Amino acid sequence: MIVKGFDPRAKLLMIILAAVYVTIDLSILLEISLILIFILPFFVSNLPLIGSSFFVIYVVQLLGSLYLLPYVESPFFIYIVSFIFNGFRLLLPGIIAGTFAIKTTSVSEWVATFKTLRVPNWLLIPIAVMLRFFPAVREDYHHIRKAMAFRGIGTSALDLLKKPATTFEYILIPLLMNATQVAEDLTVSALTKGLSLPGKHTTIVQLKWTVSDWLLIIAALIPFILNIGGTVS
Amino acid sequence: MTRMIQSNAVSFQYLHTTEAFLKDININVNKGECILICGASGSGKSTYSRILNGISPAYIEGELSGEHFTADLRAGESEIEEYVPKVGSVFQNPKTQHFTVDAMSELAFPLENTGVDPEIIREKIIEKSEALEVDHLLDRNLFEMSGGEKQQIAFVAANMLEPIILILDEVTSNLDQEAIERIRNMVLKLKATGQTIIIFEHRLAWTRGIVDRYLLFDDGKIKKEWSADEFNQLTNDQLHDLGLRSMDLDAHREQIQLKLKASNNSANAKLSTKNLAVGYLDHKVLNNLDLSFNAGEVTGLLGPNGTGKSTLANTLSGLQESITGQILWDNKVVSKKELIQKSYLVMQDMNYQLFSDSVENEILLGAKHPEYLDDLLNALNLSEFRDRHPMSLSEGQKQRVVIASALLSGKEIIIFDEPTSGLDYEHMERFGNLLSDLKKSKNVIIVITHDEELASKWCDSIIQLKK
Numbered sequence: 246m247i248v249k250g251f252d253p254r255a256k257l258l259m260i261i262l263a264a265v266y267v268t269i270d271l272s273i274l275l276e277i278s279l280i281l282i283f284i285l286p287f288f289v290s291n292l293p294l295i296g297s298s299f300f301v302i303y304v305v306q307l308l309g310s311l312y313l314l315p316y317v318e319s320p321f322f323i324y325i326v327s328f329i330f331n332g333f334r335l336l337l338p339g340i341i342a343g344t345f346a347i348k349t350t351s352v353s354e355w356v357a358t359f360k361t362l363r364v365p366n367w368l369l370i371p372i373a374v375m376l377r378f379f380p381a382v383r384e385d386y387h388h389i390r391k392a393m394a395f396r397g398i399g400t401s402a403l404d405l406l407k408k409p410a411t412t413f414e415y416i417l418i419p420l421l422m423n424a425t426q427v428a429e430d431l432t433v434s435a436l437t438k439g440l441s442l443p444g445k446h447t448t449i450v451q452l453k454w455t456v457s458d459w460l461l462i463i464a465a466l467i468p469f470i471l472n473i474g475g476t477v478s
Numbered sequence: 479m480t481r482m483i484q485s486n487a488v489s490f491q492y493l494h495t496t497e498a499f500l501k502d503i504n505i506n507v508n509k510g511e512c513i514l515i516c517g518a519s520g521s522g523k524s525t526y527s528r529i530l531n532g533i534s535p536a537y538i539e540g541e542l543s544g545e546h547f548t549a550d551l552r553a554g555e556s557e558i559e560e561y562v563p564k565v566g567s568v569f570q571n572p573k574t575q576h577f578t579v580d581a582m583s584e585l586a587f588p589l590e591n592t593g594v595d596p597e598i599i600r601e602k603i604i605e606k607s608e609a610l611e612v613d614h615l616l617d618r619n620l621f622e623m624s625g626g627e628k629q630q631i632a633f634v635a636a637n638m639l640e641p642i643i644l645i646l647d648e649v650t651s652n653l654d655q656e657a658i659e660r661i662r663n664m665v666l667k668l669k670a671t672g673q674t675i676i677i678f679e680h681r682l683a684w685t686r687g688i689v690d691r692y693l694l695f696d697d698g699k700i701k702k703e704w705s706a707d708e709f710n711q712l713t714n715d716q717l718h719d720l721g722l723r724s725m726d727l728d729a730h731r732e733q734i735q736l737k738l739k740a741s742n743n744s745a746n747a748k749l750s751t752k753n754l755a756v757g758y759l760d761h762k763v764l765n766n767l768d769l770s771f772n773a774g775e776v777t778g779l780l781g782p783n784g785t786g787k788s789t790l791a792n793t794l795s796g797l798q799e800s801i802t803g804q805i806l807w808d809n810k811v812v813s814k815k816e817l818i819q820k821s822y823l824v825m826q827d828m829n830y831q832l833f834s835d836s837v838e839n840e841i842l843l844g845a846k847h848p849e850y851l852d853d854l855l856n857a858l859n860l861s862e863f864r865d866r867h868p869m870s871l872s873e874g875q876k877q878r879v880v881i882a883s884a885l886l887s888g889k890e891i892i893i894f895d896e897p898t899s900g901l902d903y904e905h906m907e908r909f910g911n912l913l914s915d916l917k918k919s920k921n922v923i924i925v926i927t928h929d930e931e932l933a934s935k936w937c938d939s940i941i942q943l944k945k
Contacts, residue, residue, distance in 0.1 A: 396883070449590065
């Protein structure tokens with residue numbers, strides 16, 4: 246199986262770059278180009294809707310920060326408004342890169358990536374188990390909601406508002422009770438298939454670092470380089 | 479003859495328990511033999527299967543006495559990892575034994591763990607999946623497969639390392655007739671290659687002609703042993719007396735045919751459908767359904783996987799909107815919302831359906847008739863458990879708690895989804911008796927099932943859905 250689209254390692258690198266950008270103060274022009282570069286992969290990977298939504302969010306934040314923030318005087322609201330328009334805007338590249346990585350990478354691709362990056366078994370196994378659990382929990386959740394519907398508990402939004410803790414408890418308890426059983430079964434099955442074998446584990450998922458991965462990473466570095474060079478200020 | 483399995487006076491007691499689960503077991507199995515171990519739940523079958531594949535005492539711990547060898551591995555001394563290339567295991571629950579998301583990765587998984595070169599893994603996957611006829615499933619997501627398909631993948635995954643011993647731990651519990659037939663074919667093929675196969679089963683009919691020897695476990699001991707010829711002579715009644723399920727399903731199938739004919743009197747139907755179509759906007763699953771369900775009767779809903787039994791149940795219980803047609807209650811049209819208030823769907827997995835910290839609170843949660851609590855606890859044999867945590871009960875007891883809460887909240891349509899999968903003869907009969915008690919409350923009772931023994935004996939009429 247060859248990984249289609251961007252290499253998961255490129256996606257991880259984008260997340261790291263996004264974290265670096267939080268610490269850098271970019272000009273508006275560079276910031277806009279940065280956002281455009283980060284949403285580009287969505288359009289290449291045929292997910293234009295998500296890409297455009299992120300751009301709309303960004304534009305709203307930017308306009309809010311430029312034209313709304315200066316007029317807010319209440320110290321209470323300025324805190325919230327500046328978080329939404331400035332703080333959250335700073336985190337947006339990371340959220341975009343993270344969303345892209347999660348949306349476009351399968352569980353087996355992640356496991357293969359960590360194996361290729363030589364993540365040791367003691368760390369790899371818990372990660373693999375965790376990734377296996379997400380879809381299982383989603384499935385369990387649907388079953389539980391179904392049972393709750395018949396019992397007439399937690400069925401309306403009003404219930405959730407009036408008794409959030411109880412509703413949460415009704416979902417969480419069966420979820421956890423079931424998870425312990427599932428974890429035991431999974432462990433036994435995985436042990437008989439050699440999950441705990443020492444030595445190097447191979448993978449049939451082939452990671453392929455291509456030109457487009459290079460282009461993406463280089464493009465993502467451009468605002469950083471220009472910022473240091475000071476050509477655009 | 480090479481000995482593949484050798485148990486000499488094996489006893490085993492789990493950690494933190496007071497009683498032995500296996501008592502003085504002596505078994506020898508030769509290479510290429512296929513043996514079946516049957517017996518009621520709690521007879522020690524699962525414990526023995528864990529000794530065979532090295533899970534106990536290494537992972538699920540306990541105290542082992544006597545001497546047990548699987549191939550050349552000695553229980554209690556060999557590491558779990560040493561068993562991996564020699565023993566393949568398939569387990570009961572199709573949902574909780576695949577470790578990856580897609581079929582291809584699942585088959586690659588054991589080979590990746592042993593460090594096999596990716597190129598060779600790919601060849602092996604093609605070879606094995608063609609040999610065992612699952613190649614059409616390779617690019618599918620396991621979470622979207624039916625139980626039968628998942629179980630086939632689990633079967634091939636257990637054989638990827640070409641183990642000399644294969645252990646099948648109640649693998650057909652959740653499967654329909656067609657899927658069982660596929661598993662049977664796989665076992666036949668592997669047996670022909672000289673693999674030693676140990677089957678643990680409640681459902682016996684599919685094993686005729688495969689198994690060489692039958693062993694009956696009871697209370698941790700071997701109670702009886704038969705050659706295949708001797709075992710095939712036993713009548714269904716003799717098997718039932720031993721607490722075992724039928725070997726001959728033909729009689730049950732005839733009975734089911736008779737009950738099909740009786741299901742067309744809609745005159746006094748409590749719940750009925752008129753020209754009903756169920757499914758999803760993009761595809762109709764079932765069309766033109768004119769069904770009728772009488773109060774105080776048990777109606778069986780049979781049909782292979784994928785015929786829309788669950789979709790129909792979801793629609794009848796108001797979880798899902800019908801596409802066209804009507805659902806009638808006392809000959810009046812009822813809405814989705816009314817249906818969900820009238821009905822209760824008892825799912826196979828009890829753990830999803832229990833929310834409270836005691837049996838009493840569980841049953842009273844959402845109750846419309848709390849005054850009947852004591853009567854109901856008595857009727858369902860739950861009185862002694864009223865203060866227990868529901869999760870601490872056995873599966874059968876949990877099922878009765880769920881039924882009690884359904885009855886107390888005034889539900890009039892009770893639908894069971896595969897209530898007897900994985901149950902031994904005794905527990906299946908007990909559930910059948912419970913069904914007949916439930917009839918007294920004049921509810922509409924619907925049972926979705928693959929279990930032909932349950933359907934033939936305990937359902938009053940049967941609806942057979944076809945593809």
